[in-house]
Amino acid sequence: MIPPAVFPFVPRPGGLGPGDTVPLLTVRLSTNGVVFDATGLVDTGATFSVLPLDVGARFGVDWNRLTRPLAIGGAFGPVPARLLPVDAVVGPFPPVKLLFAWARSNAVPVLFGQTNFFDEFDVCFFRRRGEFHIQPATP
């Protein structure tokens, strides 16, 4: 079994102060020959992963040409989105394909949600210790 990588809880940008810490994760994303790092919330409450409009646009992909639409609902909805598969590298682990709902709005944050971030990675939160652990999901 691959040992977990340890990441810190960090103060929420624009948040309430030192006690307002969240599990933010930086992931190297690539598709269409474009590579960049994106930092977002590891979010068990998100049914799927999300990219805001400007972040997804950095890949140079035409939002209108993506063929799988969906409506993002819940806390940030309703927002139209298209599904975008992206190669992703988390910490020291081998690359995986992550599926994102690329929103037609910048009002949504980068989120790593249940489908399929939590399908690919096992995550343990240790808030009191100020850290969370990630490792490739075990069968």
Added chain:
Amino acid sequence: MSLADLLPAIRALPVDDRRQLVHLLIDELAGPALPEDRLPEYIGEMLRHGGVVSAGSQITTDAAGWQAIQEAMAELKGAE
């Protein structure tokens, strides 16, 4: 049993219980359906004793969106 049968009992509930009932109904209507036979037994038991389950997701989609996600995931897995 109909709503008319239940109304006297509902009206007899303390205010806090009626408030909780309203939240329960809103959660049920707003959130995804949770067939009782698919719930863990302890949650079913809790519901039978007036507990509240809120299974809504902070970020979610509708049935068509979920279908699109499943199809895209099948495509991803097929490409591996």
